Amino acid sequence: MNEIDELIHQKTRLSIMSHLYVSAKLGMLYLKQxxxxxxxxxxxxxxKLEEGGYVQVTVERENNKNxxxxxxxxxxxxxxxxxxEIMQQILTxxx
Amino acid sequence: xxxxxxKYFVLQSIIYCKVLYIIMNKIxxxxxxxxxxxxxxxxxxxxxxxxxxxxxxxxLFWGNEEFISFGIIIxxxxxxxxxxxxxxxxxxxxxxxxxxxxDDSFEFTAFIIFMITIFLVSGLVVFLLPNGYEDTENLYRxxxxxxxxxxxxxxxxxxxxxxxxxxxxxxxxxxxxxxAITVWSVSDVPWSPFTGIQLxxxxxxxxxxxxxxxxxxxxxxxxxxxxEEGVDNE
Numbered sequence: 001m002n003e004i005d006e007l008i009h010q011k012t013r014l015s016i017m018s019h020l021y022v023s024a025k026l027g028m029l030y031l032k033q034x035x036x037x038x039x040x041x042x043x044x045x046x047x048k049l050e051e052g053g054y055v056q057v058t059v060e061r062e063n064n065k066n067x068x069x070x071x072x073x074x075x076x077x078x079x080x081x082x083x084x085e086i087m088q089q090i091l092t093x094x095x
Numbered sequence: 096x097x098x099x100x101x102k103y104f105v106l107q108s109i110i111y112c113k114v115l116y117i118i119m120n121k122i123x124x125x126x127x128x129x130x131x132x133x134x135x136x137x138x139x140x141x142x143x144x145x146x147x148x149x150x151x152x153x154x155l156f157w158g159n160e161e162f163i164s165f166g167i168i169i170x171x172x173x174x175x176x177x178x179x180x181x182x183x184x185x186x187x188x189x190x191x192x193x194x195x196x197x198d199d200s201f202e203f204t205a206f207i208i209f210m211i212t213i214f215l216v217s218g219l220v221v222f223l224l225p226n227g228y229e230d231t232e233n234l235y236r237x238x239x240x241x242x243x244x245x246x247x248x249x250x251x252x253x254x255x256x257x258x259x260x261x262x263x264x265x266x267x268x269x270x271x272x273x274x275a276i277t278v279w280s281v282s283d284v285p286w287s288p289f290t291g292i293q294l295x296x297x298x299x300x301x302x303x304x305x306x307x308x309x310x311x312x313x314x315x316x317x318x319x320x321x322x323e324e325g326v327d328n329e
Contacts, residue, residue, distance in 0.1 A: 002167070017126070017127060018128055019128055019132065022125050022126075022128050022129035022196060023129070023132045023193070023194060023195055023196055024194040024195060024196050024197065025192065025194040026132070026191070026192065026194070027187060027191035027192030027193065028191065029188075029190065029191030029192070030135070030191030030192065030193050031191070032191070033190065033191065033296070041193060045228060048189065062154060062183045062184075063184070064185075065188070066189050067183070067192055069192050
């Protein structure tokens, strides 16, 4: 059996990945409101996912303020698919 | 020592099961999250305003044909640009940027069946009107009803993607009112058949724009900008 992806296998990062998986793009502010964690915490988790190549981060400038937008990369999408598959294998009782 | 080990093992198993339980819920919840994201993306009322403007241009087109190119340019090219400017100014600093997944579940067969159904039901209504197909104006009179049924397309899409059945009203109410206008326009009302189409489009265009503006107002009130965290200042 494949190993569980430790980068996704964490409550907040799983929540971030789940939201990005079912959307085209999401802002940091939206994710902050959905996860209920602080900016610092969220930024740290997003940085980890970005380093892992799962998330692409773009920053748009509007009215002298930055809007950070996140998008799942193809690699991230594949990783999440395989994570779901592994978790379902683990949780499905064997006959 | 062995007793201590077994206690540790039981505790670890319980924690692991709890974690799996949370994760399993998250995985099963993807569809709900998708619907929530879609609902969020249409919560600012812009979609209703867009539909209202489109209907207004249908009306203008029937009244004055030179408006057609102007209407198409405005609604398809200029409105999305204006909409994005408004969202950047008012929406993203409040609830953040939200772009739902594009709908890749478009089924051509279902679309064809839907269009054939509209065509057949409209044909039946024309048949049932006084003088049926002999009166060619009946073909224009039925258009408000047909437009109402066409609204079922976006109504089904909205209801399905948002998980809220109330969006079906956007198909039901225009169909009922379209039928009423169609039937009414064959009575003694001194209308041309085109007036019925214009009445339908103006009324529903106006209602959609009003509904959109109300939703936008409610959205602004309910979601104040958090000046510290509304937009991340880096």
